[in-house]
Amino acid sequence: MRKPLHGKFLSPNFRQEAFLEYHNIAQRSATVEEIMCEFDRLRMRCGVEEEEEQIIVRFLGALKPEIADVVQVTSVPTNSRYIPIKGDSTEPSHQTVPAGRTPPRCFKCGGLGHFARDCPNTQLVTLTEETPPVYDTEEETPEDIETEVVYPDKGESLLIRRSLHTIPARENDDSRWLRKRSERET
Secondary structure (H helix, E strand, C coil): CHHHHHHHHCCCCHHHHHHHHHHCCCCCCCCHHHHHHHHHHHHHHHCCCCCHHHHHHHHHHHCCHHHHHHCCCCCCCCHHHCCCCCCCCCCCCCCCCCCCCCCCECCCCCCECCCHHHCCCCCCCCCCCCCCCCCCCCCCCCCCCCCCCCCCCCCCCCCCCHHHHCCCCCCCCCCHHHHHHHHHHC
């Protein structure tokens, strides 16, 4: 199904044009965000499977030199750096904190070396009762409430009969619509 659609709606050299655009992409007057979107669009259009380092280098090549020099490429840390590989040893492994890493910070007390769930500073939280809202202090007594009695109107009622305002229907002729249509068309 895909091949007939490609053959019908895309030019024969569509793939070559996509690769040319992908390899010759340059920032020119576009912003970094626009060039990122265009770069991702072209990469998906070509269906290129490249390693992450190749993608980063190709993207940096598309940027203006003064911007590409500022961008620092950082390596993505792997899980092996954080999760020790279990060995055959029965001794517990001693984990060392890599140099340059700061110990965890508690969000409760702001202290270093523990998380909020393990915080030694347990603070007692007291909830105060809310006072009820204050309303008008003047209360109405049953004597203050006035009752109004409404009596029905007297005299003749004015009713308009709907039958006086209706237009009498014409004869029911099923072919009438056909005649009107043929008159408009001619």
